[in-house]
Amino acid sequence: MMKAVTLVLCIFLTCVQAAQIKQIEGRIIGGEVANAGQFxxxxxxxxxxxxxxxxxxxxILYSQWIITAGQCVDGALLFTIRVGSNKLNSDDPNALTLATDTYFLHPDYDPTTLSNDIGxxxxxxxxxxxxYIFSVSLLAGSELPDAAPIVxxxxGQTSDETAGLVDDLNYVDLVTLSNEECTLAFGNxxxxxxxxxxxxxxxxxxxGDLGSPLIQYSGYLTYHVGVASFISSNGCESTDPSGFTRTWPYARWIINTTYYN
Structure with a gap:
């Protein structure tokens, strides 16, 4: 029998129910602290x-563009963005803080189902x-296969018991699952x-990890292949998988948006 699990989405420090899926904040579970300039x-x-x-x-997708989840731009009045540093709040001479109010939400984004959750x-x-400041090499150039190693x-949080964001950027090595396996956890x-x-x-x-990328490596090249979108209501430390929006299906929209705006 298919396990019924509600998708959860906590934007920042608040959880808002949206039909069967809730908006979430995400964190890295079981990861390691990144080195300066690693990402x-x-x-x-x-x-x-x-x-x-x-x-x-x-x-950072291009020199003037940031790619993230649709939830992360929907309804925004102003963004404050920090790049160049693994530290979220601590002083760092390499950090650069910018402000902007310009964003583009995918026209078919659905906050209830989280379809087309990209911005x-x-x-x-x-x-x-x-x-310390550089763009990802390329967008996904093809469909993301099952069992692909990604980062x-x-x-975000590092355990269900420890609330709040962490100051140090954490990363984790993962693998992609088939959509059949994903459906077992999250349904149709x-x-x-x-x-x-x-x-x-x-x-x-x-x-706290909403909008985080899936990065695939090929030699020295880094490919942006996904955007963090949802987690299981069973908690971050459950064995349920994490959910992402694939980048490849939106490559044309991304290219056209960044080229004409």
Whole structure:
């Protein structure tokens, strides 16, 4: 019998129910602290809305663009974005903090089902690249296969008992699952544009990691292949997989949006 598990989504520090899926915050479970410059494309995002301020993670896609989850841009009035540092709040001479109010939410984004959960933020200025600030090499160039080794990172919680964001960027090695396996955990709300990932025991994302990327390596190249979208209501430390939006189905929308805007 298919296990009925509600998808959970906690944007920042609040959980809001949306039909069978809830908005979540995510964290990295079972990960390691990243070295300085290991992920120069990592971006922390504070989104201000009429309801408060919420946290997400994003990825430098191009010198003036950040890619993240649709939930992380929906309803935004202002973004405060920090790049160049693995530290979320601590002083770091390599850190650069920027503000912008320009974003693009996928036109078919559905906050109830989390279909098409992908968004783009445009910075007011182009970033100057260095050892600590650099874009991901490429968007996914093809469909993401099952059992593919990938990496994700974030500043989210590191256990269900320890609430709040962490100051150090954490990362974890995971593998992709088939959509049949993903459906066993999350039911028929899982569609072909979503992908589940899992690691040893309970490794994965948690509250605070919403918008975090799936990164696939090919030699020195880094491919952006997914965006963190949902976790299980059984908790971050359960053995249920973590849910992401695949990047490849949205490549044309991403390219057109960033080219014409």
């Amino acid at each position: 120069p494309f990592a971006a922390s995002i504070y989104k201000r809305t009429s309801d408060g301020t919420f946290f997400c993670t994003g990825t 783009l933020i445009k910075l007011r200025m182009r970033l100057s690249y260095n050892d 994700t990172f974030g500043w 709300q899982v569609n072909e544009n979503m992908v589940c990932v899992a690691g040893n025991n309970n490794q994965g994302i948690c509250r």
